[in-house]
Amino acid sequence: MSGNGRLPEAATPVRRILALGGHEFSSRPPDRAVCELLLRLADERGGPRPRICILPTASGDTSEQISSFYAAFGERPCEPSDVSLFRLGRRPLALRDHLLNQDLIYVGGGSLLNLLAVWEAHDIASILSLAWRQGIVLAGQSAGAMCWFEAGITKSSGKPRAAAGLGLLSGSLCVHYNNEPERRAAYLDAVADGMPSGYGLDDYAGLLWEGEGSPSSLTARRGARAYRVSSREGEVLESPLPVRFLPAPAPAALREDIAEFRRITGMRKRAGWLG
Amino acid sequence: METAPRQIVAFGGGGFSMESGNPLLDDYVLGLAKAERPRVCFLPSASGDADHYIVRFYRAFSAHRCEPSHISLFRREQGPSDLRRHLLSQDLIYVGGGSVVSLLGVWRAHGIDSILREAWESGVILCGLSAGSLCWFAEAVTGFHGEPKRLRGMGLLPFSNCVHYERGGERRDAYHHFLREGMCGGYAAEDGAALHFVGEELSRVVASRPRARGYRLDVAGRRVVEMQIATTYLGDREALPAAPLPEALSTAPAPAAG
Secondary structure (H helix, E strand, C coil): CCCCCCCCCCCCCCCEEEEECCCCCCCCHHHHHHHHHHHHHHHHHHCCCCEEEEECHHHCCCHHHHHHHHHHHCCCCCEEEECCCCCCCCCCCCHHHHHHCCCEEEECCCCHHHHHHHHHHHCCHHHHHHHHHCCCEEEEECHHHHCCEEEEEECCCCCCEEEECCCCEEEEEECCCCCCHHHHHHHHHHHHCCCCCEEEECCCEEEEEECCCCCEEEECCCCCCEEEEEEECCEEEEEECCCEECCCCCHHHHCHHHHHHHHHHHHHHHHCCCC | CCCCCCEEEEECCCCCCCCCCCCHHHHHHHHHCCCCCCEEEEECHHHCCCHHHHHHHHHHCCCCCCEEEECCCCCCCCCCCCHHHHHHCCCEEEECCCCHHHHHHHHHHHCHHHHHHHHHHCCCEEEEECHHHHCCEEEEEECCCCCCEEEECCCCEEEEEECCCCCCCHHHHHHHHHHHCCCCCEEEECCCEEEEEECCEEEEEEECCCCCCEEEEEEECCEEEEEEECEEECCCHHHCCCCCCCCEEEECCCCCCC
């Protein structure tokens, strides 16, 4: 029997959200470290072959985002899938059932404004909120990280400006903190003007909420930081948070099939089957 | 000063998106623009601003016969920053196909729906296929997400609309069902047929395929009356079959099954 789709246990499931300041699905070490973390979080809920679904809505469901996700997870011990709201015409699926059957739902980056608008049109927000309460891990980067908060700073209309999120997490988030000084400046202004206080995340820095209380901060690239951003009497304070470093897994550990192939090839060579 | 008429051309399906090598519907809408080199803006929102779709638009509406542009609402950092000004300065706004639910959601978020209404009222010609047809009507039948569903559009045209209205298709049954359930009367178009509205009146139906047709649908009590509309084929007239007389079809209400 698969551990997926099981009934919630008697205890209230732990609500978990992983918000990332920015990353890609590539073979570079920090990106591999992020994938490893996503896989571990999914494993913790779903057992050895967890279900991981990407919602690429914020990008407009670009093939690029979808294929890089499959490239990262396709050969790992998990069942990856995507829910592309712009492509349902070619591949209809039961949205609610599919999403509530996942162990981890990952939201890709893009336009926060469009993400929330399209989700509202398809009534996705209530499904995600239910998924969260059922213990399905919610994760994402950039727009896909800010969407879980009450507010974020988006460049969906060109210039950075404040936009509302789903509000599963209280407070606000600003992503790409080190890379986009414009966005950071807009965030500091917004917090000074009364936006709820929150966090700034560099690319490859992340915050992990597990149950009640404060999040733990982590980073997949040395030097990437997470900040607590708050306002006191009109003055905005940025305090760096202590971060835990996530080392990248060795590439060999990533690809068990290749390791297996090499092992067999080695044995054959030793046995003299191959030249 | 004479004000330009409000015009919408709603394709059941067709144009460069669906009829590679058959430019008849695209030529027709371009021909409606009075300018020598009309300004044409493509809105690919229903596709999520798919790159390949945008490329195909620029291929079909090449710069030697018009001034093409597009607006990607997923990449606002590129393209015109003042959406309203850009859209109101066009001769023709061409809306692509895809998910009409997503289209309307994204448009509302960026205030495009009210700009398009303003554009229509000021004489900018609006056109589109599939989702880009459904969006202009008060109500629509969408089959994009699997089972045909009923939804509200922008309501520039006070009718219902159904696209890809092929004979024997499930959309036809669904449309008739919705009409019996109280959906307002309206128009359907097959792939290759386009409904040309001037103001809120249907002016004519044109087609890029000799057999493609448009239909008017009304409800009388619990009875749906479907009437085929005489359609002008835009291609080689030699190949045109004799125009069939308007043919009234009607469907009785479905038996009261449980």
